[in-house]
Amino acid sequence: MKITKEQVEHVASLARLNLSEEEKERFTREMEDIIAFADKLNELDTEGVMPTAHVIPIQNVFREDVIKPSFDREKILQNAPAKEDGCFKVPKIVE
Amino acid sequence: MALYALTLHELKNALRQKQVSSEEITRSVLERVAQVEDKVQGYITLLEEEAIRQAKAVDNKIAAGEKLSDIAGIPMVLKDNICTEDILTTCASKMLYNFKPPYNATVAAKLAKQDAVLLGKANMDEFAMGSSTENSYFKKTKNPYDITLVPGGSSGGSAAVVAADEAVYALGSDTGGSIRQPAAFCGVVGMKPTYGAVSRYGLVAFASSLDQIGPFTKDVADCALVLNAICGYDKMDSTSANIVYPDYTKALTDNIKGLKIGVPKEYIGEGISESVKNAVLKSLETFKSLGAEYEEFSLPLNDYALSAYYLISSAEASSNLARYDGVKYGYKAEKFNDLLDLYMQTRSEGFGTEVKRRIMLGTYALSSGYYDAYYKKAQQVRTLIKQSFDKAFEKYDVIITPTTPTTAFKLDEKSSDPLEMYLADICTVSVNIAGLPALVMPCGLDDGGLPIGLQIIGKGFDEQMILRTAYSFEQHTAHNKNRPNL
Amino acid sequence: MSYETVIGIEVHTELSTNTKIFCDCTTKFGGEENTHCCPICTGMPGVLPVLNKKVVDYAIKAGLATNCNITPFGKQDRKNYFYPDLPKAYQVSQYDLPICQNGYIDIEVEGEKKRIGITRIHIEEDAGKLMHDEWGMGSLVDYNRCGVPLIEIVTEPDMRSPEEAKAFLEALKAILQYIDVSDCKMQEGSLRCDVNLSIRPIGQEEFGTRTEMKNINSFKAAVRAMEYEAKRQADLIASGEKVQQETRRWDDVKGIGYAMRSKEEAHDYRYFPEPDLVPIVIDEAWIKDIRKTLPELPNARKQRYISEYKLPEYDAEVLTSSRTLAEFFDACIAQGAQAKTVSNWLMGDLMRILNDKEMEPEEIPFPAQYIAKLLSLIEKGTISGSIAKKVLDTMFVENKDPEQIVKEKGLVQISDASQLTQIVQRVLDNNPKSVEDYKSGKKQAVGFLVGQVMKQTKGKANPQMVNQLLQQMLSEI
Ligand SMILES: [Mg+2]
Ligand SMILES: [Zn+2]
Helix, strand or coil: CCCHHHHHHHHHCCCCCCHHHHHHHHHHHHHHHHHHHHHHHHHHHCCCCCCCCCCCCCCEEEEEECCCCCCCCHHHHHCCCCEEECCCEEECCCC | HHHHHCCCCHHHHHHHHHCCCHHHHHHHHHHHHHHHHHHHCCEEECCHHHHHHHHHHHHHHHHCCCCCCCCCCCCEEEEEEEEECCCCCCCHHHHHHHCCCCCCCCHHHHHCCCCCEEEEEECCCCCCCCCCCCCCCCCCCCCCCCCCCCCCCCCCCCCCCCCCCHHHHHEECCCCCCHHHHCCCCCCCCECCCCCCCCCEECCCCCCCCEEEEEECCCHHHHHHHHHHHEEECCCCCCCCCCCCCCCCHHHHCCCCEEEEEEHHHCCCCCCCHHHHHHHHHHHHHHCCCEEEEECCCCHHHHHHHCCCCCCCHHHHHHHHCCCCCCCCCCCCCCCHHHHHHHHHHHHHHHCCCCCHHHHHHHHHHCCCCHHHHHHHHHHHHHHHHHHHHHHHHHCCCEEEEECCCCCCCCCCCCCCCHHHHHHCCCHHHHHHHCCCCEEEEECCCCCCEEEEEEEEECCCCCCHHHHHHHHHHCCCHHHHHHCCC | CCEEEEEEEEEEEECCEEECCCCCCEECCCCCCCCCCCCCCCCCCCCCCEEHHHHHHHHHHHHHHCCCCEEECCCEEEECCCCCCCCCCCCEEEECCEEEEEEEEEEHHHHHEEEEEEEEEEEEECCCEEEECCCCEEEEEECCCCEEEEEEEEEEECCCHHHHHHHHHHHHHHHHHHHHCCCCCHHHCCCCEEEEEEEECCCCCCCCCCEEEECCCCCHHHHHHHHHHHHHHHHHHHHHCCCCCCEEEECCCCCCCEEECHHEEECCCCCEEEECCEEEEEEHHHHHHHCCCCCHHHHHHHHHHHHHHCCCCCHHHHCCCHHHHHHHHHHHHHHHCCCCHHHHHHHHHHHHHHHHHCCCCHCCCCHHHHHHHHHHHHHCCCCCHHHHHHHHHHHHHHHHHHHHHHHHHHHCCCCHHHHHHHHHHHHHHCCHHHHHHHHCCCCCCHHHHHHHHHHCCCCCCCCHHHHHHHHHHCCCC
């Protein structure tokens, strides 16, 4: 599969990454190599094979609906780069 | 011999017999750190005062006649992607350069409860992505056997500090070989337990369906002791196995008569260096002399495992790492115009190149139109790989392979070619894809005096069989006695 | 050309569990910002989710109440997108294996019955809340709501008018309240709907291009938004333009809809199975257990009211459309009140106040017993019907037992014959003109005289007795 610079730009925007021109070129090249390598999988016939999301057969793991104390707000906010009035602060959001 | 050079089980006994105190042990290890850390560069955070304080507390417990755990009072290190409450946990990333978690990972809490002495946090590849620990934002850890070489990765710091006697044992995490490959490069014992055996709660996620925490130790008996301390069901982790966990030290019997060993021929063929191949073949003869049988068989899907691994792990990583955006914790870009710009700038400045590369690959593999061809396909191949292991284990008790195609390579040797670097994981990724346990232990030195690692893979939740195999080997060889000259 | 409107709806409802979907934090509404939070619901590095079993129970219950099939093997998936109210930058939701599939709800519009298909019901987590700070310099994020469990109910495009859509929403809300999985408080955002709407020439098989209107938080607003949008689309087509597939926002205050800034190209949610959560396997025994907890549902209750209490279909429909109203009705009946009388009271006076105050029945501040008591006060003759209306008004304000209100305000009805005779006599003496009118055949003058008696007694006079006394005493003049 050929990877184009436009694809790299699209994927970068999905991933919220700002790539420099140099990075764009580099990733275009490298991703093409890696994807070519990944395309090797097409040699395998997987028709009708169930995909495995979990390797161990665990199911129905639940929590009981019992309230426990939440954390102190200071603890929740202790790493916030910007906070105000007990909240995380972000740039003004315009709809 | 200096205290810092002893094993966990030796120190445990010495402590029991009141020949030494925890404080003496801890000070000895800290002195060792002071001597060699300049060369090794294995720590991101060193907690000298706290460690001494913890050691004294343990000594008080001993004086009071309290019953203590097997690991009480012994200093150890955690990889810096295991959350420690109010102690810096950076994942070796600029993105989390200042992050102090408000909570403890389950393993951290378990070790603390058993009075382990936490010396510090070990260096790693950023967000555990890499095979050389060169992707750390902070420093490049060196291989204690030759400081011009890499220690392996991503848990390179954990492996190096144990090899250099800067900690008695360490915990790392293994997503595609990140414990086993550095263990092999640094000549220590490293183990990736079965997926689900050790709680992942508090392990900063790289690839959730593959990540597993495990120990680095100086010998196999120590590995069993640390497994006892960290394995177990955790209700905070939905993927934790709710089973009865054995006392792993019971597996240390030195009896492997009749053990059936399978050797996948794909692992000792092309691309594997002669010295590694020879050391593994020689080890197999040792097993034979101890009463085990081995035969070659085929695991043909190994060629595909690496592709499947990079697709699955990158896809999961692209989602797991989306939360780092400069709002809740960690690095925040200084200049930005609006919210979108804050996200873009923070993520572009905060992540290193390898992390960005994987986020790009993973985002691509999940994106509309490519999901079926890449992500789903990889998950299907995962099913096939798992089935091929299941089939092999109908016949064999353990599977033995090399750990790495070569011994440790030079710093900067592969960092410019990602695909080349990825190939360093060729012998280890299948084990993660199938969720199996595997242990790596030293099995010789190459011509340059560098350690070679032997990989022993077991059935799911059959860590005992692996430990039994490894322990016998260790009892009849002396590879674990090799120490680097620092 | 005449067009028909095609409407499909997605409803998000917060479930009334004690704790959040993946952690032990409370779901209680309100509270200081970021105080109902822990590392899990704020998406700290390293945390893992564990599913609240009640969430699955409630989803199954909602599925059974809407005639869905319950999926035997379900899973959860990640929906990836960046927004500050979503701390992990993905929402744990369900993609291809939702808990419930292929159900329906029967509705009735202007006497016509109709079946609306339910495509699916899935579980997911709510997001946090964004607020703008005082000085307009930035936005603030509160994660108290983050991780509150939701079910998302998706319909087939089966509705053909805003009225049908409204009937569907009301029927759905009633069901959810009956089965006690959600309080459906729209003003607290615990029920919100997205509307997909398109139009097509009548008779045409294929659908037109649809638009999506997001986060409408009242049924009235939904109806207005749908009417506006249907007209907008028709106008577009009439002027030779095309409808754009887009997400739109409804401004209910201004009464207009507008397209949201199209960052839409970036909407690629990259769903994939959530690796931190394991499959949900629901067997027959589990379904059976939940089925046992299902109460009588609105339609069944309506039929029972018609057959058991001989209520008109309209009354039965209105009363059962809200679980609260139906419970008020039942409480009064249990006190021995007459069905039609109760119905008239609830549908008349009670609904009038609700309409005036723009309140939902669920927001009534007092319990059903108070209405029952009020009716029995009328029944016993302690108060008159008109005083009862005042007492009811007071109940809304003071949330007190009606007996207490009557006692405190001295509203007990005057039924003492001699006392009333004196008052009537006084009124007759003071209003000779009206008496004359009456005598000269203007029978309506009696109404004025009754009013005067009531005024004198501040409405407390027993109206039947006043009438009787006036007739009698006038005839004696
Ligand atoms: Mg939704
Ligand atoms: Zn929480």
